[in-house]
Amino acid sequence: MMNILGQRFDLVQPGDHTLLQIPRAASQSETLLRVAAQVRRRGDDCQDIYIVEVNVTGTWPEKSSTGPAHFEAGIARHDLDGQWLHFGPVYLKVAQGKTLGDKPYLNFFVRNLAKTDYRVGGLLGEDSHEHESTPSEKCSQVMTLASQSVDDMDNAEGPVFKTRSEAEATA
Secondary structure, X not given: OEOOOOOEOOOOOOEEEEEEEEOOOOOHHHOOEEEXXXXXXXXXXXXXXXXXXXXXXXXXXXXOOOOOEEEEOOEXXXXXXXXXXXXXXXXXXXXXXXXXXOOEEEEEEXXXXXXXXXXXXOOOOOOOOOOOOOOOXXXXXXXXXXXXXXXXXXXXXXXXXXXXXXXXXXX
């Protein structure tokens, strides 16, 4: 993931996460745009974590022709999937993806956040991602071993494939 501050991090905690909140820390009734994601593990490996649902709510989506939107991995929305959707001054896109094992997931992209004239919250905004990017003790040990295995594979023939959800914000 990459937030509007240009910080890159991996989301390693499953659960419900706020990707965007405009304005930052606004109450539900004052929210112009909120993007929430459900993140799940898609396998036994601690690295196999993906965005599986995205909900777009707030005053801007309610007033747009698109309206509030809900996306689920593996459920095609031909009218919305992969399209840049316009909410206030912000554009966002949700795209379907599949792992090498054919498990569906979602990617999320947003741009023009600097044009909102508001502080932006959420993991892709100015909020901390420390907890969400810190693996559990069990997964920390597994990921360290996996990283060592990947380093060993760098010397082997053939590419090392990694698939995961992406989420990126640009000002």
